[in-house]
Amino acid sequence: MPASAALAPTIDYSGEYLCKGNNITVGDYEVTIYLKKNRRNSTSQIAVYDLATHTENKQSYTGQAITRNKQLAMTFKLSDAKFAEFSTGLGQFTKAGKLWSFKNDYYEPDDTGGNYGHEICTQKPLLLSAPANGKIPVTNR
Secondary structure (H helix, E strand, C coil), X not given: XXXXXXXXXXXXXXXXXXXXXXXXXXXXXXXXXXXXXXXXHCCCCEEEEEEEEEECCCCEEEEEEEEECCEEEEEEEECCCCCCEEEEEEEEEEEECCEEEEEEEEEECCCCCCEEEEEEEEECCCCCECCCCCCCCECCC
16 A cells, blocks of 8 residues: 555544433433543544543443444443443434534343433534543543
8 A cells, every 4th residue: 555545543533522312211311421532542443432421310421432434332331320231322423514423322221121212412612621520531623
């Protein structure tokens, strides 16, 4: 492969995203998702992220996300529950102006047969954003 055809670096989707979604258990909801690129484990083709999600009712989910081009996959767990609840999501990034957004379809297995839903997440246009607890500080690009 000629040097001019070298692979472009992965897009950095780090930032704070406001998500509006719906699932079969709670109906309509809003959450905030924070993505921070894990540069040590990212490559020229795949970007890896640390993930934190905070819900309207103060629940927190933590996990990981991975992207290839504009494709997104994520897995996370409810971190303040007596029993761990896990979730797996699949999404696609798009760009409107300078901000990224993604649609996430997800599934959460549980003892009652599971819960599924979708959300549209839009990057917040802040220069510096971090959750109230100070974890996963990120800068939007």
